[in-house]
Amino acid sequence: MYTQSITRNHRTAFFIAIDCSGSMSEQLRFRGRTASKAEAVASITNGLLFELIERARRNDxxxxxxxxxxxxxxxxxxxxxxxxxxxEMISITELAAVEPAIRREVVECRTPDGGIALRELPVPIWVEPHAAGQTPMCEALRRIRDLAAAWCAEAAHTASFPPIVFNITDGEATDCDEEELRTVCDQIKSLGTADGKILLVNIHITAGEMPQTAFFPSEEEPRIPNRYAALLYDCSSVMPAVFDEAIRAVKGPGALPPFRGVSYNASADELVAMLNIGSISVKTE
Structure with missing residues (x-):
């Protein structure tokens, strides 16, 4: 299980759900500058899309x-x-053919002497930030459930590495209760291919340092005594062994699997790390 390499005959899918509610306008520090959560998440998502295009790029x-x-x-x-x-869904080949807007963003870069300098770099923009209204997370996950079910049902995908779902939020759903959220997450996690079930990764972000955090927690780690953190833990997948090395590289060699695909009070940098771990650990040929 979870051993199928990604090829043109066995591609996989990434589903990203992004909280665009009004609270995402809250400011945080991101790459050496002040930005809203919505701006940071959009920038990080654009970076992931760019990386996926580059990972799929070959001589032909x-x-x-x-x-x-x-x-x-x-x-x-x-x-x-x-x-x-x-x-709603697009192949990475089709996305690469779209001419994105180019925006110049200021990013932190390491200098040869170990210091930090700010550089302005051109970055492609596919996803724009949004922050308004409530948090209909359950409806978004229902839509992803339906899209993922259709994707997994296609004959071309029956043997593929199963899709990975990232749900990025800074708060609680406003359109369901806890049991309804658990139900739709369980429905997503029940779907899959012959190579394994869909992996659902829930990422709760925050604007500042918080005393209680979780990042790919293992079963050995004490649970955060927080109702919502516990709910997100229950709603998330246990990560298969193929992800263990990448997770331990970030958490430290003493971290013991199995790890749960969830974060709570994550920083922008931890969001980047979670998306990278979830997207690069799968073998590509």
Missing amino acids: GVRNYYDVAVLGYSGDDEVHSLLPDGR
Whole structure:
């Protein structure tokens, strides 16, 4: 299980659900500058999309290794695609063919002497930040459940490495109770391919340092005594062994698997790490 390499005949899929509620306008420090949570998450998501394109790039062009969906959720029950042309799913080959807007962003870079300098770099923009209204997380996850079920049901994907779902939020769902959220997450985790069940990773971000945090917690670690952190833990997947090395590289060699695919009070840097771990640990040929 979870051993299938990604090829053009066996591609995988990434589903990203992004909280676009009003609280995402809160400011944080991100890459040496002040930005809203929405701006930081959009920038990080654009970086992930760029990395996926580059990982699929070969001498003959960008190979069709991945399908991607990026859904934003806000308002009372609004779920909308954040990808170009409003398409809910797009292949990485099609995404690479889209001419993105280019924006210059200031980023922190290490200097040869170990210091930090700020540099302005051009970055491609597919996803724009949004922050307004409520947090209809459950409706977004229902939509991802339906998209993922259709993807897994396609004959071409029956033997593929199963999709990975990232849910990025800074708060609680406003359109369901705890049991409803558990139910839709369990429904997502029950789907899969012959190579394994879908992996659901819930990432709760915060604007500042918090005393109680979790980052890919293992079963050996004490649980955070917090109702919502416990709910996200229950709603998230146990990460298969293929991810252990990448997780331990960040947490430290003493960390003991199995790890749960969840964070609580994560920083922007930890969000980057979670997306990277979730997307690069799968073998690509």
